[in-house]
Structure formats: C-alpha cells, structure tokens
Amino acid sequence: MDHNASIDRRRLLGWGGLAAAGVVAGTSLVGAQPGHADQAPADDHRIPPDTLPGGAYDRYVAQLAAQGRFSGVVLLSHHGRTVLSRSYGMADREKGIANHEGTAFSLSSAGKPFHAVAILQLAQQGRLRLSDTVGDHLKGFAKDIAEQVTVHHLLSGTSGLDSPAEDVQRVFQSRDEVHEYYEQRARQAKLAGVPGSPDAAHEEAEVTISALIVEAVTGTTYWDYAQENIFRRCGMTGSAFYTRPQWLTDAHIAHPYMTLADGSVVDAIRNLDKSSPDQDVLGKNPGRAFIDAPGDGGFATAPDLVRFARALGDGTLLDRPWADVLTAPKIPHGPGSFGSYGIPVSIVNGQWMYQRAGGNPGVGANWDIYPYTGWVGVILGNGGDVPLREMIGQEMQAITGAPAGGGTGG
Template sequence: MDLDSVRGINRRRLLGLGGLAAAGVVAAGEPLVGSRSGHAVAAGQHLPAPTGPDIPPDTRPGGAYDRYVAKLAAEGKFSGVVLLSHKGRTVLSRSYGMADKEKGIRNHEGIAFSLSSAGKPFYAVAILQLAQQGKLKLSDTVGTHLKGFAKNIAEQVTIHHLLSGTSGLDSPDENVQRVFQSRKEVHKYYKQRARQAKLVGVPGVPDTAHAEAEVTISALIVEAVAGTTYWDYVQENIFKRCGMTGSAFYTRPQWLTDEHIAHPYMTLADGSVVDAVRNLDKGSPYPYELGKNPGRSFIDAPGDGGFATAPDLVRFAHALDDGTVLDRPWADVLTGAKIPHGPASFGAYGIPVSIVNGQWKYQRAGGNPGVSANWDIYPYTGWVGVILGNCDGVPLQEMIGQETQAITGASAGGGGGG
C-alpha cells in the first residue's frame, strides 16, 4: 500500500488522539509536561482513571490484561512496567520486580528501561524532521550526504530505502564480546561497520531482513546534516520536545550509578541469573544472541536503543499526533504503510503497522538479554500501550497479543523488534 492509499486515514487518525495533548499523561509520582499545543496538567494533579463505553473492561484494573500480567509476574516471567493510556489518562499502570536488586530499588513508572530496537523509530523521526525543514530529501542517495561508501551503495541506495528496510544491504557479523569504554569508541566502531556493508540485493525490493547498516547510515546522515552527534540530536529534538524527561542515551557509568535506570537480569546457561551490567564477562547462552551482553556497550549504537520510561513513551505517542515532534503530514509519512508484510501488516518508516479489528496499530518491539520493550499506538481510538521488562523469559509477543485483545477485542501477535 502506498501513501496515497492511506489518505482517508488521516482525518480519522487525528480524531482518535486529538484529546491527548490537552489531557496530558497521568504518571504517578511525576509532573506532567505539556506539548507544543500549550496544554498541560499541573504538576501533581492526577486525573481519575476513565470509565465508560470507550474503556473495555479487559483494560481496567482487575480486568483480563491486569490479571494476565500479574500471573506472569507471580510465575517469574515478567519484571518491569506495563501501562495502558486512553486519550491522555492512565487506565492501568502496574510495576513488578526489581530495577536494581543490589540496591533494593523496585521497578516503578519513573524507571527508565533499555529499549533495544524499540528505540529505532527515533532515527526515522530525526530524518523526517530534517526533510520537513528542507535539509534533505527522501530521494537523496547515501552519497549525497556521506563519503567513504562503495560506489554502488553511494549511488543506488536512497534514504527512503534505508528507512523502509529495502536497501538491499547486508552487514558483517557484530563482535558481541567487545567491551566499549567511550562514546567515541562506539561511534568509530559502528561507523566503520556501516562502511563494511555490502549491497547484496536490489534497492527498493522488499526483504524481510533489516540490516544494521540501514540504521547506522541513517544516523550518520542525521549527524552530517545537523552537525551534531545522533545522540545529542535526538535528546534535543525528540526527547526534550516531547517532554520525555526520563529518557536518554545513558552510558554504562550512568547505568551503574543512576537509581532511575533498570538493570537487565540475564539468565545464564546454568540457570543462574546475573545483573548483566555488573557482569560484563558473562553472556547470553541463547543461540540467536550467543554470548551477547547489553552492558558491554558504553552507549547504544547511533540510531539504535536508548532508554525511556513508560510515561515518556506515551508522551512520544502524543507528540506524533499533535504536531509537537513532526508536522502532521510528516507524521503520516512516518506511519504510512509502505511495504506489505502480510495480509494486514506493513512496514512503515522504522515502525511496523497493522490493521487490527478495523483500526490501525503502530508498534515497535525490541529485545536483548535481560531486556524486553514494546510500545503500541492505536490512533483511531486514542489508546497507547507500553511494555517494558528487565528479565529474560518475558513472553513479549504473547503480552502484546493480550494487550491488543484487551483494547480492540481482537487478538494480535507482536513483532517489529530484535
């Protein structure tokens, strides 16, 4: 489906989340930050959980979703935060487990969790902000803004290809054993890896594999055009503008010392569980990420990851709708279906989108050893769902399906992360 085919969505989309900026985000224990619309709820003011026909019973405290998550936590399959918000008001917020066992800090709404791939849409937003300002075009090739790439990549791969996952690029295997010691070291490593990418497919042809190089090259383009690091650009132009005061690209030293960041608890081959950030010599035993430990990264790679609280991800969802982070037409470019992936699922720019029970759902998931993250936006009805976890064994896809069923009445699985 191309962009023209979703023109009819726009009016309905704006109606769905229109009340969000005015209502603000109800986050227990922290002040609310208004969007660019100028509306906010005063610090410390908490609105009661909404009721009525727009609030399905399964989404409410004590409802099916609440009971499901509580059961997972009781069985040791979930540690973290879940949040359901409807038109700016929290319907359900639950926290389970420990953010830092050594310091005795429990998980709560103010805790920031590692996002892994759930943070990748930020690079697409950054690119579209620059396109909105006329500083780049989606039809620009890699070589328009960057040097040092193979001729076929520089001349054939466009920004649109990078954002839509149709670049045809393949990245070399990553050295997951390496322990990084500085932002500069991380930046140099991933910049070099991006230049080692090979063009193995035809740009513009859909492929199920998304190369790491697509993400890194996009972030490098942001840096070349904006004249700052990707991390600083997102902090200033996305997190700050959205009022995401608990979100950042935290470094490992901050991860170790800041009491508002959840530690990832990783299960080893012998069944024991360790704090990954405090045990850099240990790695995951799982075949799909053998030996990986997210704590070894001093800071997440440009274009990837970051940390966010659950209320901050709700704020991000509101900002996409009300023009705070992107003008509305450009927000529609971000979420418009580009590539068909299934009967009712599509690739957008960094965000999988799907049609569930007659309405759109925008979603991004991510995972690492000891890390699970997902956020869902239901634009027609004003719902936002967030799942943030810090242990292994979280059945994330099943949780997403249970959340979707509670909100829409239709079961839908997860995806879009890794």
C-alpha cells in the same frame, strides 16, 4: 523467555511486526491480585473492561509476575489518561531498588524509530530529501551504495545492504569508540541485493547510515540531536541515551537480568564477562556497550513513551503530513501487516496499530499506538524470561477486542 516467544522473537523485533510473528491474543489468566495502579477514568464508556484495574490484562500480568516471568512496568493510556499502570520486580536487586513508573528501561530496537523521526524532521525542514542518495551526504562509501541507496531505502529496510557480523564480545569504553566502531561497520556493508526490493529484516547498517546522515546534516552527534529534538521536545524527562557508568549508578535505570545456560540469573551490567545462550541474541550482553549504537536503542520510562506516542500525533515532533509519511504502510509483510519507516504497522480488528518491539539479554521493550481510538500500550521488562510476544497479544486483545486465537492481520 518462554520457548515459543524465543522462536518468534526475531520476526517480532524485525520489520514483519506482529502479524509476521503470528501473535495470538490468548485467553486471560485469572486469580492474581491487582498491584499498584492509578485510578482509571470510570466515566468513559469507551474504556474496554479488560483494560481496567482488576480486568483481564491486569490479572494476566499480575500472574506472570507471580510466576517470576515478568519484571518491569506495563502501562495503558487512553487519550493521554492513564487507565492502568503496574510495576513489578526490582530495578536493582543488589541495592534493593524496585521498579516503578518512573524507572527507565533499555529499549533496544524499540528505540529505532527515533532515527526515522529525526530524518523526517530534516526532510520537513527541506534539509534533505527522501530521494537523496547516501553519497549526497556521506563520503567514503562504496560507489554502488553511494549512488544507488537512497534515504527512503534506508528507512524502509529495502536498501539491499548486507551488514558484516558484529563483535558481540567487545567491551566499549567511550562514546567515541562506539561511534567509530559502528561507522566502520556500516562502511563495510555490501550491496547484496537490488535497492528497493523488500526485505523482511532491517539491516543494522541502514540504521547507522541514517544516523550518520543526521549528523552530517546537523553537525552534531545523533545522540545529542535526538535528545534535543525528540526527547526534550516531547517532555521525555526520564529518557536519554545513557552510558554504562550511568546505568551502573543511576537509581532510576533498570538493570538487565540475564538468564545463563545453567538457568542462573545475573545482572548483565555487573557481569560483562557473562553472555546469553539464547540463539537469537547468542553471546550478547547489553552492558558491553558504553552507549547504544547511533540510530538505535536509548532508555525511556513508560510515561515518556506515551508522551512520544502522543507527540507523533499532535504535531509536536512532525507536522501531520510528515507524521503520516512516517507511519504510512510501504512494504507488505503479511495479511494486514506492513513495514513503514522504522515502525511496523498492522490492521488489528479493523483499526491501525503502530508497534515497535526490542529485545536483548535481560531486556524486553514494546510500545503500541492505536491511533483510531487514542490508546497507547507500553511494556518494559528487565528480565531474561519476559514473554514479550504473548504479552503484546494480551494487550492487543484487551484494547481492541480481537478474538482469542486471532492474529493481527486478520
């Protein structure tokens, strides 16, 4: 990742969203040739020229790829119609498999909103309340956590919990081992602040505890619940909580290419002994997980994320009032930037933008929803140097016309 993006990655991927990260919609790059796009709808005057094939955003991404700075897929969709779809680089270099629109990429934290959707589905059904405490659904937590921390606190990142350090070197061998480790880690969390007080970064324990509540209420694993009630309901046929054996063998899943301290690049999933030198993800290797932690991650294709975005707005996943509860701004993080339930929301050039990013060694993922105008933007990368923050700014500028040099919060 480039130096500036590396500096701001933690703020970008946390609850601060884009405004807290200081995203700037920069000047478009020119000179690269268009890649492989679907035909854009030419009969709609509402399509900004910069979003079209051959437009500013297309040329910018093509130049990134030509410079070796982007491997992955970008997609722009307007009211469900693909305006721009580009694929660059290799999903599996060893097997010669190229990235394409149907390639599934690791989402990292860009998959965290799924657990918030799951909780709100259960709230909509009357099976839990957002005012319920942890102790209303789970046993064995410390008394102060069980009695004071509510579901709302967990989803909004205001629990006051402090998570213990993660063992990033551990190589997991089963779903049960992953579940046991993250549940134990969540139970070791301490109440370090006052529940309800704003926090700039979501604690991992909040995500895990939310997933454990889903499991306690439904009697199934979080992974299986989300697969059935989110992915399947949306028609996300290329998306799942894939395991490491599937990551190694399934030709439609992109491998993460991680940059090492000496500048060399390795397939992280095939080199579990190698670790990232990046300070934001120091010592990590995403392949060491057998499956993503409960409440986190997952894999998705770009078209599937568009389906997810549209399902949030058309009643497929949540009735409209509950969808509004999901995205309503709750915690201010900066001018025009707020935390909601799992999805940072920002005011960009006079319109709302819902956004979630994720990053890991060899992984860069982001999806943006512009509900006022029907746009959805997806960026999925499988290289360690993807300038995700910069790419989000360029996409935002192409869609909203936000001026170069302008942040998301105005």
